Amino acid sequence: MTLMKKLLATAGVLGAAFVMAGHANAAKISISCGAVGQELALCQEGVDAWAKQTGNEVAVISTPNSTTERLALYQQILAAGSSDIDVFQIDVIWPGILGNHFIDLNEYMADEAKQHFEAIVTNNTFEDRLVAMPWYTDAGVLYYRKDLLEKYGESVPETWEQLTATAQKIQEGERKAGNDKMWGHVFQGRAYEGLTCNALEWVVSFNGGSVVEPNGDISINNDQAKKAIETASNWVGTISPEGVLGYAEEEARGVFQSGNSVFMRNWPYAWALANSADSPVKGKVGVAALPTGSTDGRSAAALGGWQLSVSKYSENPELAADLVKFLTSYEEQKRRAIKGSYNPTIADLYKDEEVLSANPFFGDLYETFTSAAPRPSTVTGSKYNQVSSEFWQAVHASLSGSQNADQAITGLERNLKRVKRSGW
Template sequence: MPKLATFAALAALMVGASAQAATISISCGSVGAELEFCRTGAEAWAKQTGNEVEIVSTPNSATERLALYQQLLAAGSGDVDVFQIDVVWPGLLGSHFLDLSGEFSQEEVSAHFPAIIENNTVEGALVAMPWFTDAGLLYYRKDLLEKYGLQPPETWEELSAAAKQVQDGERAAGNDRMWGYVYQAKAYEGLTCNALEWIDSFGGGQIVDAEGKITVANPQAAAALTWAASTVGQISPEGVLNYQEEEARGVFQAGNAVFMRNWPYAWGLGQAEDSPVQDKIGVAALPKGGENGKTTGTLGGWQLAVSKYSDSPAEAIDLVRFLSSPTEQKRRAIEGAYNPTIPALYQDTDVLEAAPFMGDLYETFTNAVARPARVTGARYNQVSAEFYNAAHQVLSGRAEAAAALDALADRLDRLSRGGRW
């Protein structure tokens, strides 16, 4: 009898433990290998904790992903427990997320870049934990630059000249698919990032300044977009007007582009065993806008937030703790070139061996230019849409830069109600 009683008690404990296991759904991006890295990280947590995970794949386009999130959250849906959110979304979506400031220790929080923690704090609530950070980078074919006796360009004008020289030379040598420069010019959030880099590098500001003043209509910004428009059909294919990150990477990684603007994730894929450009890639800061310009990259990156509508908030928070931890961020940095949000990992020898550019371009990541999300608040999505649509008009030849920016400034002024965001 005692043995039977003991067995019954153990069985009851096992049933109880099983009943307490939670299934946590997490939204994951699908750019490059992002979905797979999210899956392997979440599954490692599930194995460690005895819980289960469901991976929710989302659109490549950040614009489409945001629309999906807004629909789910506005309905109070509990279908997604953990949301992967863009660095510019805390102010837009934060009211739907749990405050994590009381769930993570001060040591855990302070391990991350302070600027990102500040970015993720809305009205005193820490609505998301940093997962990985980004800044726009210039990728180049170091073998081709060496072949033509060129150095990585320091200005956009130098990029145009080098791209044209190598493009023409390689086409004459038999590769009629070669292009000089590929980037993200589809009318979506990625174009906001590219166009902000051009404008800031020319000294044209940040669309809306820190005080909320609309500054985008200026000669430097017009010069930046005029230069960008000059690439289309010359050193960049007409199709670039519909390129997102993966379309640009596809052309570059196939060996058919000299230069590419993209995020750090492209390094790991370009260096893969089956990549035609493995060991032929160099990475540099994006060029300056002329001799008096500056190098700049738009701040990107993704955070993890827990829905207020989750049925299992404790387990969802624990998953966020696991995925944002130094151990998991180090794994992602080494295997996938995802930039950590933890400064200490930029001195880790294993990380720097796998992705040397993280050390070489550390200042690019720490000094990246931010999109005006904090100052424009809930209207940022509209601001960005107005901006990338205006930029797309210029790139596609439907408008002159100065006129497009003047019209954009008028629309933003109406949107801001006279500068009051």
């Protein structure tokens, strides 16, 4: 059994689908893909098309949905110099952590890279090497039940205070009407990278800084940041279920899509699923920018998104790079946008009528996607995973009630200073 298969089996996520092109001399490569929502199916379809076109053979490897678990798995595979995975799907925050293990894609698609959002290409450039090509971008958005807002005479909330009040009003009304499962708001509250994204949005929207600033200063211990975390902590058990403390993206979507939440914070991928033929809320869902916190705050959406990288341990780097070029192309990004609501990284696609017809909010929220708040991964480099872990653990402690916001943030600052002592 190869190293990768041992690691995947240990993680309980061994799942490889082989695409056979039927050519005797077909080369064999592999790609790791996530499986949140329609991710795996869309990846498989794209790979199928490339395999048919080139006559090669590809294994699609399903990896953990949790970004935290996936990063740990990747680090083990890459640290061993394993050639088992040729193309890695990596998070927008990982180029600085994993970049040493990937080839320079400028050698294969420098011209194509110019079509993509410059900020993401810059993010994916590590030590002057393009270590990843943008595949799709992401930013947190607010989903809401259009029908329920209309029923109760409420408008889309512009502040978290308004969201809290509207969520409480509709939750109580719907429960009195017989739906005792109704909640006001669901989000990603599990102690993992997704909570870092949610909490960063809260903090930035309250004008509480970016946890660690671009110059390396630790800024999280301030009154506005504490107010942001306290606001969210007060949701748990009131407008959000206690179970939200264990929710990742799919758990939150499950509650909202079943018709049991007024609001939901999630990524754009949930749009296509919420409006699928068998969705109980099809046609009843709206999407808006996330609320602001304070009067001098702003709507803040955490920058997300995924990229494709080629392992420097690959035995077929040119072939792997060709697959990356195909999967990140205009036509393939257009297909994924229309079918799965995955945000393109090519600006011209936001003017495409078919893309906008399938995802009307792509045009309305264009600024949200192009000016999203980055996590402090660039400034903290290889220490980012520790920084994020300290952040989400502190926030989770406040959400769960084991500490108040002041205690959690004060302790977080102390821990971040300890991490910084060895440099970032």
